[in-house]
């Protein structure tokens with residue numbers, strides 16, 4: 674699945690664990706966005722294991738690396754995963770979806786819609802991107818594909834759409850309300866303030882909501898992705914992340930860097946991975962499986 678696999682495939686079959694071998698591995702980890710501190714930490718463990726002969730073949734080091742990364746990523750996994758459990762204590766359960774332009778928010782919402790419907794949940798969508806008519810249309814298309822209504826407003830502001838949508842979802846007794854928002858850079862202060870307002874308005878319309886504040890993150894954005902997560906988390910208190918575009922990328926390592934970055938305090942969990950543009954291309958995130966896919 675990931676580009677790393679191609680690079681490492683032959684490396685882990687090698688019989689010679691010399692300096693060149695370790696250098697090659699280190700380079701591959703950095704190139705895939707694992708990030709310098711995490712790479713250094715992993716390399717030190719592998720070198721130590723090789724020296725103490727706890728692992729004497731490339732294959733054993735591969736298993737060790739998979740284990741180490743899985744335990745690092747464990748902190749980003751959540752059980753039960755709210756996307757894949759049928760029970761919800763909130764009606765409607767409100768998902769606020771945020772992220773930079775083009776990260777894959779609307780596509781991911783389309784996928785979530787289908788997923789929730791497959792769990793017999795009724796879904797309502799809200800088009801919180803009031804800036805671009807094209808964005809509204811795109812959400813309406815996904816709504817149409819899933820036969821789900823979309824609350825929109827021409828003009829208006831995102832907070833007003835969210836407010837309307839909450840009341841509609843309550844009166845229609847929808848199980849799930851997903852609120853899309855316009856893409857923005859975390860450095861655009863006024864737009865981040867707007868998001869905070871949307872979140873406040875949602876909380877006033879339905880105390881306790883949004884129950885999930887979900888960042889959609891393009892898995893190819895490397896170190897920039899880390900800054901996005903930090904800034905959106907600082908502004909909104911993210912609960913969840915979905916990492917997209919992990920099909921055919923050489924950059925899947927960014928999730929390892931994320932685990933390292935979000936060490937302190939309450940942190941969002943990675944719920945799922947986007948693995949394509951199609952409506953079914955969404956896979957649950959589990960630390961063990963991700964790590965083994967990265968290095969196998």
Ligand SMILES: Nc1nc2c(ncn2[C@@H]2O[C@H](COP(=O)(O)OP(=O)(O)OP(=O)(O)O)[C@@H](O)[C@H]2O)c(=O)[nH]1
Nearest residue numbers: 774775776777778779780856917918947948949950
């Ligand atoms: N390969 C691949 N492409 C994806 C994935 N998710 C989304 N895309 C593509 O990424 C592009 C942007 O997706 P959108 O869903 O429009 O992104 P957005 O975040 O809503 O964009 P804005 O409305 O501009 O903020 C589209 O071409 C999608 O098909 C994924 O998991 N894999």
